[in-house]
């Protein structure tokens with residue numbers, strides 16, 4: 001049995017029931033075989049065993065009081081996965097589906113993604129099974145303050161720098177930062193995605209979505225192609241989806257459908273993003289509203305049907321496993337040419353197989369395609385440390401350069417190992433090489 005397979009089998013046996021973590025580890029480790037074979041010293045140093053075991057896992061209780069005086073208790077998580085190349089860095093997710101398996105899958109992916117940015121950031125992830133939907137502002141604040149009252153002792157500007165993710169946007173980051181500052185009496189870059197009035201970076205909010213479109217545009221450019229006139233589907237209608245849609249439209253794409261967790265809207269004339277922003281960012285309402293406001297569009301209950309709409313470009317930007325094998329097959333049958341992942345692990349292993357085996361489909365996996373968010377978080381950290389504030393043009397230009405570099409790095413890593421055009425292998429290998437080298441340099445720690 002190969003070293004990789006043995007580590008994978010052990011990982012599954014020692015972390016029972018963690019299906020998302022198993023899925024991510026399988027996807028990553030199997031693609032690393034060629035690197036492992038080229039470096040027999042890794043097995044002796046138990047490199048993969050250490051790489052797949054978090055350096056530290058913090059689980060805590062988050063009690064809070066709702067507007068009616070009822071006490072609730074949620075679970076809090078922070079997985080500090082790997083600090084070989086820099087302080088732990090990765091978002092916080094507040095969603096009822098959060099459990100240790102989800103946080104570990106996200107943390108493992110984050111290590112490689114952060115490495116791909118070329119910036120000095122390690123991998124971590126955290127969150128809670130708290131559901132922000134339907135909560136008042138005061139309840140959100142109470143929850144965030146309670147969460148930070150435990151988390152503060154484990155993080156720091158040079159130790160671990162969390163950010164937002166699903167359910168954690170500007171409002172939540174503000175409350176979390178306020179409580180950290182109050183307890184520690186330090187105004188430092190301990191969280192990214194901060195508001196512009198208290199140390200945030202321009203373009204951070206837009207960065208994941210913009211970066212996704214920049215890397216896709218580079219893949220297109222290398223093939224003499226562009227977004228111009230491309231029928232595009234962007235799933236989700238949160239932070240990543242909205243700014244992916246904006247940049248794709250700026251580059252000439254026609255985005256025809258988006259969804260939230262209840263259902264999708266289809267607008268053959270092209271999605272009016274200002275209406276989506278009003279519904280989602282201002283009113284925090286359901287996407288269904290769009291069809292009531294925009295003549296010629298329609299709303300369909302349920303999400304899955306979105307992938308049966310013919311398109312040239314699919315940008316899944318909502319959540320894990322939103323595209324299964326069947327949806328992937330429908331996309332391919334309808335002639336999709338580019339699939340680039342804004343969400344983390346939006347394609348199941350079956351779906352990835354379908355995309356990889358289809359001729360003429362360029363498939364850009366999440367850890368490369370959505371790295372623009374964390375890359376800009378690292379730029380926010382740099383501005384915080386230097387007490388500097390860069391212009392939007394400056395940050396946007398750096399983001400674009402980073403995404404173009406990621407594309408070429410994953411392209412050349414795949415080619416170097418004889419898997420040209422396989423960006424799953426390219427991204428995993430290019431991300432892993434740097435982390436492995438640093439871990440080997442540090443000795444057995």
Ligand code: NDP
Pocket residue numbers: 164165166167168169208236237238239240241259260261262303317318319320322342343344345370371373374
């Ligand atoms: P948001 O909370 O802003 O938006 C999430 C969107 O996805 C919402 O429209 C939500 O719908 C929808 N959604 C959530 N769960 C489901 C589901 N089970 N089925 C269908 N739709 C669902 O999150 P973000 O935009 O920040 O994050 C989206 C994805 O991108 C996540 O996978 C995240 O990990 C990833 N990501 C985010 C980064 C960032 O900078 N924010 C960076 C890199 C990756 P509803 O409104 O109904 O909840």
